[in-house]
Amino acid sequence: MEATELVSPVRLWTAQEVLARPGPVPAAAGVYGWHFARSPHPDLHAGRLLYVGIAPRYMANRTSTQNLRKRVRYHYRGNAAGSTLRLTLGCLLGLELRRVGSGRRMTFGKTGEATLSQWMADNARVCWIERSEPWELESRLIADLDLPLNLDQNRHNAFHDRLKEIRARAREQARELPVENQVVRA
Numbered sequence: 001m002e003a004t005e006l007v008s009p010v011r012l013w014t015a016q017e018v019l020a021r022p023g024p025v026p027a028a029a030g031v032y033g034w035h036f037a038r039s040p041h042p043d044l045h046a047g048r049l050l051y052v053g054i055a056p057r058y059m060a061n062r063t064s065t066q067n068l069r070k071r072v073r074y075h076y077r078g079n080a081a082g083s084t085l086r087l088t089l090g091c092l093l094g095l096e097l098r099r100v101g102s103g104r105r106m107t108f109g110k111t112g113e114a115t116l117s118q119w120m121a122d123n124a125r126v127c128w129i130e131r132s133e134p135w136e137l138e139s140r141l142i143a144d145l146d147l148p149l150n151l152d153q154n155r156h157n158a159f160h161d162r163l164k165e166i167r168a169r170a171r172e173q174a175r176e177l178p179v180e181n182q183v184v185r186a
Helices: 015-019 068-077 084-092 109-123 134-144 160-176
Strands: 030-036 049-055 098-100 105-107 124-130
Touching: 015 068, 015 109, 030 068, 030 134, 049 068, 049 084, 049 134, 068 109, 068 124, 084 109, 084 160, 098 109, 098 160, 105 109, 109 124
Parallel strands: none
Antiparallel strands: 030 049, 030 124, 098 105
């Protein structure tokens, strides 16, 4: 079954391995799964698949330039404005979300994003499978598996409402703070 390759992968990859050049992640379409050596929240179990994502996403009116390599690398080193996984992890870890730049984008600021990147380097492990239309498999995985860090298509998950509230509270608090001038690398 396709889910087995993500739930019980033969190999999980670290940030150091993924970010190395040339690196193991293919520049292809597919589904990726995130496992965590240490849980980002006390109610979630470590050492298991907690989140799946896709590259590219389905776009009816244009072609995406995203692929597994770009997305997985971005999750490890990008920022919360461009990665729902980073936004979720940072919120669960209690990092302070801030409005940056024009005030529309929200990240954890330079220090918070660095802290999150280090936490991910220490704890997050990823695997992937190539699929030409990954959105089809993603929908099935979210419907069939317990993936508490996925929000989209996942209202049935027991952690969904809690995660949604944690993220909403972080955004609300960020709106009350002044805009941070430092633009975090996108």
